[in-house]
Amino acid sequence: MVTDPAGLLPARQQMALSLGWHIVLACFGVAFPAMIFVMHRRGIVRADPVSLGLARRWSKVSAVLFAIGAVSGTVLSFEMGLLWPGLMGPFGDVLGFPFALEGLSFFVEAIFLGIYLYGWDRLPPRQHLLMLLPMATAGVVGTYCVISVNAWMNMPTGFRMVDGEVTDVDPWAVLLNSGALLQFAHMWVGAFMVVGFVVAAVYAAGMLRGRRDEHHRLGFTVPFVFATVAALLQPVIGHVLGIRLGQTQPSKLAAFELATTTEQPAPLRLGGLLIDGQPRWFVEIPQWGSFIARGSFDKPVRGLDTFPAADQPPVNITHVAFQSMIGIGSLLALGVVVFWVARWRGRDLSGNRWFLRCVVVAGPLAVLALECGWIATEVGRQPWTVWQVLRTTEAATDNPGLWWSFAGACLLYVGMTVGAGVVLRSMARRWRAGEEDLPSPYGPQRQDA
């Protein structure tokens, strides 16, 4: 047994922090352009000033969010090398190609973002609106590309190991690996849930404070419709995603299901923790574990005891994260169903204070589900960085100073979070006060005024 590299623990913490932070903003990069498009188009087609005003404000918000999204993504690019030289050295040419295409989509996204943001009142309205389309498309393509790398880490293909050397590299096989499409679909839909619920939550909070104008009604409804569709699709995609784990990553599945021993049929365990090797404090539903994990009520679920101790993932984190995601996902799906059924029966719940309070909570919950999903996926893949090919201990840097860089990263992210919060709140405050243009405070306009 070799000792772990000095950088292992801080590298993992730092990666988790920066990915977990980036992913929230990445969701906005993926889903927000589509939402702005719908709002902006409505404004143009119906000559509706309220929609146009919302689109204009959202585009200003996106200017702030995309900027920190882009810089936090850059952090990740650096970290691939700084934290994981053992991955990038041997496998850089295996996993690099999708990243190259991802970079290409970011180019397109950044270019059209610049044109769109500064195009208000400068471009002809319809042409201006069209600038959102390349942005939205690029966001989708870019997401597919990164996710294909992550899917490849879960189900590696496109190379062969001969005497510890990587040969026969096929970058196209990595880009088009069989796991990518489904994982991408789940992520993509997840992004719409996150942005849909978060934006709807903002306007729901406004309505709770008694602001019940057309502006708030629209600002709530459009994102909520996006969130509805996404919340209904997400459990279906997630279920299909889970089914393949039985073949591809049985130890991850065992951790998800808190299965210490192989059972046929396996029960579904709700809640629970592994204490001294024994599952405790759970509610058991017979046979449903088999159905959820394997798609049939009598197939077995392999237990953790069938894997060598050195190949088992941390069980508790994986299990709790996984079940939190599922719980939140089911809750949100239920919530949107309740809303639309009530609406169909002639009751508008957006007038109901309790419902609005639920929507306000739904925003953060969607973000939480997203984070939990990633934690389950990534921690459940342990101890491998590339499934059954490269252990995380071999991937990590040996740099002993890494705790310093982790501490710095924490400071940086706290700073950016606070900065973004302060600026976004001050934008909202000025908008409420009737200032539409938000000139910069040192600008000549302000000094004249």
Place this chain on the structure above:
Amino acid sequence: MTLPVLAAAALFAGVLAYGLFGGADFGSGFFDLTAGGSTRGGELRTLVDHSIGPVWEANHVWLIYVLVTWWTAFPTTFAAATETLFVPFLLALVGIVLRGAAFAFRKYSGTLAQARLFGAVFAGSSLMAPFFFGTIAGAIASGRVPADGDGDLWSSWTSPTSLFGGVIAIGTCSFLAGVFLVADAERAGHRDLASGLRRRTLTVGVVTGAVVFVALVPIIHDATTLSEGLTGRAAPLILASGLTGAATLVLLARRRFPAARLTAVVAVATVLLGWGVAQYPWMLVDEVTIDQGAGADATLVAILVAVALAIVLVLPALGYLFRLTQSERWTHD
């Protein structure tokens, strides 16, 4: 040309583009920092916002292009460089993050106090990033990154070549930015602003030129492989850079701003190109050649496909963006 050399050329094209576009963005931080108090500096800072606002994110993606192409086409050299040059990479990264975030925050901040804070962070970190990128270039060019990545964490990037590299990077970025900003100010009809900027850009140009001159002697001793290349194969490029740099000063002095922009770009492009040519055929100087460092052939082909796609898809869009920002409608508020 072999496949690895083609891929290296594609990588270097990215370095060149980042040096020019990203460089001009970074350099605007210098003028922002030295613009004076919030009343006096307001006009210049608004100009900076206006000039780089629509383009900075696009210019920034060149960095992503460089990193990704590097780790895809030359993976082991990428891992070696990030391991040895951990510290300057990290610090350059901090600069980039702070700068991008603070720039966006400043534009929308609600009070003058906030805008000053974010502005100071933006301007300061704008100088941090090019400095550390300069030290990284210096470390690679002076042969201080061993093939297996176990170079010294500190002395690898604190040699004269690295430190002068960092200072020259700041100077060059600022000079480039100054030339662009003068032209923008003039086009927008801010005469006073333009003449102030013109004076300061001339100063920056002269100082940077002097630093380059002073740096020659230590660099020649410190980085022998590089200086052989600079005085040999790359000499015409370096000469061209010196001449166009001097021409830029003359044009600035005579208020021929659009023309100065052109010569300034040529001056910076040729000096960067000179570095590349001088360092050829090394990927990590004295350690790993381009051929030795290259990844799998299939990947090199794929990356060239990606570059071809970029030429078809990205460059026209980028051209459109730049044309818009230079147009009459976008110049005035």
